[in-house]
Amino acid sequence: MIRALVLVFCATTAVGAETQRDPEVLKHFVHQDCGSCHGMTLKGGLGPDIRVETLQHYDPDVLRGVILEGIPGTAMPPWRPLLSDPEVEWIVDYLLTGEE
Numbered sequence: 001m002i003r004a005l006v007l008v009f010c011a012t013t014a015v016g017a018e019t020q021r022d023p024e025v026l027k028h029f030v031h032q033d034c035g036s037c038h039g040m041t042l043k044g045g046l047g048p049d050i051r052v053e054t055l056q057h058y059d060p061d062v063l064r065g066v067i068l069e070g071i072p073g074t075a076m077p078p079w080r081p082l083l084s085d086p087e088v089e090w091i092v093d094y095l096l097t098g099e100e
């Protein structure tokens with residue numbers, strides 16, 4: 001299920017190291033793909049709650065690392081192969097501020 005979502009996502013958008021997809025696409029990605037574990041509203045599921053209120057204590061650099069590298073030994077996967085640097089920046093910003 002998760003893999004299918006990721007494949008659909010990759011097939012419909014070009015991935016390049018410096019390119020950044022449309023914020024609407026990224027928002028959709030966060031809610032669909034991250035949401036497949038963290039819940040569509042990000043308030044938790046298999047993975048923990050990652051709403052703004054909950055992630056406030058996170059340093060942006062640490063959050064970036066968690067997204068890029070995942071959390072070894074848990075179901076949280078590394079996203080480096082799928083997201084460009086500007087996209088990870090956008091997601092970090094979105095998760096910490098709730099603003100697009």
Ligand code: HEC
Pocket residue numbers: 002030033034035036037038046047048049050063066067071074075076077079091
């Ligand atoms: C396959 C399931 C899965 C997917 C997909 C997933 N995560 Fe996770 N994530 C987890 C799990 C499980 C944990 C908790 C790991 C642990 O036990 O520390 C986690 C932990 C996290 C944490 C740390 C939360 C905290 O309170 O410390 C963040 C932040 C996070 N994920 C963000 C994301 C983002 C952003 C995405 C999408 C790019 C994503 N996750 C996609 C399963 C997933």
